[in-house]
Amino acid sequence: xxxxxxxxxxxxxxxxxxxxxxxxxxxxxxxxxxxxxxxxxxxxxxxxxxxxxxxxxxxxxxxxxxxxxxxxxxxxxxxxxxxxxxxxxxxxxxxxxxxxxxxxxxxxxxxxxxxxxxxxxxxxxxxxxxxxxxxxxxxxxxxxxxxxxxxxxxxxxxxxxxxxxxxxxxxxxxxxxxxxxxxxxxxxxxxxxxxxxxxxxxxxxxxxxxxxxxxxxxxxxxxxxxxxxxxxxxxxxxxxxxxxxxxxxxxxxxxxxxxxxxxxxxxx
Numbered sequence: 001x002x003x004x005x006x007x008x009x010x011x012x013x014x015x016x017x018x019x020x021x022x023x024x025x026x027x028x029x030x031x032x033x034x035x036x037x038x039x040x041x042x043x044x045x046x047x048x049x050x051x052x053x054x055x056x057x058x059x060x061x062x063x064x065x066x067x068x069x070x071x072x073x074x075x076x077x078x079x080x081x082x083x084x085x086x087x088x089x090x091x092x093x094x095x096x097x098x099x100x101x102x103x104x105x106x107x108x109x110x111x112x113x114x115x116x117x118x119x120x121x122x123x124x125x126x127x128x129x130x131x132x133x134x135x136x137x138x139x140x141x142x143x144x145x146x147x148x149x150x151x152x153x154x155x156x157x158x159x160x161x162x163x164x165x166x167x168x169x170x171x172x173x174x175x176x177x178x179x180x181x182x183x184x185x186x187x188x189x190x191x192x193x194x195x196x197x198x199x200x201x202x203x204x205x206x207x208x209x210x211x212x213x214x215x216x217x218x219x220x221x222x223x224x225x226x227x228x229x230x231x232x233x234x235x236x237x238x239x240x241x242x243x244x245x246x247x248x249x250x251x252x253x254x255x256x257x258x259x260x261x262x263x264x265x266x267x268x
Contacts, residue, residue, distance in 0.1 A: 001040065001041065001042075001043070002038060002039070002040060002041075003018075003022060003027065003029065003034060003037075003038075003039040003040070003041050003048070004016075004018040004019050004022065004037065005018075005115075005116070006041050006043065006048060006055075006057070007021065007022075007027070007048070007050070007055065007115065008115020008116055008118070008119055009043075009057040009058065009115055009116065010048075010050075010055040010056060010057050010058060010115070011058040011061075011094045011095075011096075011113030011114070011115060012050060012055065012096075012115065013076075013096050013115065013118075014096070014098070014115055014118040014119045014122055015115065015116075015119040016119065016122065017096070018115070019037055021050060022034055022036075022037055022039075023037070026050055026051050027048065027049070027050055028048070028049045028052075029041055029046050029047070029048055029049075030046055030047050031047070043057060058094065058113050058114070061112060061113055061114040061117075062094070062095065062112060062113055062114075062222065063110065063111075063112045063114065063222065063223040063227075063228055063231075064089055064095060064110070064111040064112065064220055064221070064222055064223070065108060065109070065110055065111075065210050065212070065215070065220060065221055065222075065223055066085055066088060066089060066108075066109045066110075066111060066215075066219075066220040067106070067107060067108065067109075067212040067215040067216065067217050067218065067219050067220070068085055068088075068101050068105075068106055068107055068108075068109040068217075069088075069106060069217045069218045070103070070104050070105065070106050070217075071083060071103070072084060072085050072087070072088060072103075073085070073103055074097050074099075074100040074101050074102075074103075074109065075097070075100075076096050076097075085097055085109060085111065086111070088218060088220060089111060089220050090220075092111070094113040095111040095112060095113055096111065096112070096113070096118070097109055097110070097111050098110040098111070098112060098117075098118045098121050098122055099121070099122045099183050100183075100185075101204060102185075102186055102189075104202070105202045105203065105204065106201075106202070106203040106204070106217055107132070107202075107203035107204030107205055107207075107212055108204045108205060108206060108207040108210055108211065108212045109204075109207070110207060110208075110210065111220075116237065117231060117232065117235065117237065120235035120236070120237065121208060121231065121234075121235060122183065123235075124181065124182050124183075126234065126235045126236070127181040128181065128207070128208045128234060128235075129179060129181065129206065129207075129208060129209070130179070130180050130181070130183065130204060130206070130207055130208075131177065131178070131179050131204065131205050131206035131207075132177070132178045132179075132180070132188050132202060132203065132204050132205065133167070133175060133176070133177055133178075133202075133203050133205050134175070134176050134178060134188060134192065134199045134200075134201065134202045134203075135173050135174070135175055135176075135199070135200045135201045135202075136173065136174055136176055136192060136197040136198065136199055136200060137172055137173055137174075137197070137198065137200065138172065138173075138174065138197065139169075139174060140164070140166045140174040140176050140197065141166075144164065144195050144197075145164050145165060145166075147195060148161070148162050148163065148164040148178070148191065148195075149161065149162070149163060149164070152191050152194045152195060153194065154184070154187065154190040154191060154193075154194055155190060158184060160180070160182065160184065160187055160190070160191050161180070162178050162179055162180035162181075162188075162191065163178070163179040163180075164176055164177065164178045164179075165177050173200065176192075178191075188202060189202065208230075208231055208234055209227070209230050209231070209234070210223070210227060210231075
């Protein structure tokens with residue numbers, strides 16, 4: 001199999017992020033540093049190391065849903081010493097985030113050590129639903145809804161499309177619900193900006209059928225078996241072909257119980 005897939009099976013990261021590790025010269029095979037992508041390896045025969053540590057495919061996978069707060073960085077580690085999403089999760093060893101949420105965006109974030117599932121969930125080919133709620137100033141009318149559906153050109157020339165609808169109007173602000181499949185950097189904010197709206201607050205409330213309902217900002221929980229099977233079906237994988245899910249430690253609270261009030265603006 002390709003080296004990046006092997007790294008994903010070892011729970012290092014998704015295949016795309018594994019490529020970054022290879023390109024950075026952090027991976028060796030049989031004592032020789034790998035300097036190019038596309039190298040083939042055989043499980044049980046080749047010795048693969050990351051930063052000098054021998055890797056073995058994960059035998060038990062874990063799947064955690066976090067309601068990410070706006071002050072946590074979506075990364076495994078941060079060179080600037082900022083709080084990461086892994087700092088919020090109990091027993092985070094081996095976990096990494098699937099895709100990313102910007103620093104100032106809250107909401108549903110999946111963390112796992114299942115590299116193949118993570119790769120597919122992040123790949124646009126599988127059109128995984130992502131549902132956001134955004135507060136914007138002014139009136140978000142039918143013309144803006146139509147332009148979202150038709151597609152707007154954001155920075156870099158990419159045409160971004162999505163379904164949008166105004167959910168609630170409070171004073172001079174509108175709560176807008178947006179559904180997209182892609183996951184470009186700051187895509188939702190850039191789509192609104194193109195139409196003349198500045199997002200005041202943004203949260204992803206659903207990712208691939210996983211909802212943050214019942215989770216306060218900063219809280220997390222392990223996925224239920226039926227949720228894991230749902231994700232596998234969504235990307236065309238057989239759950240029976242993978243490793244058994246690791247039994248999680250259930251529901252956890254990160255931060256004050258007072259954070260519960262923060263979910264009101266998301267869940268309505």
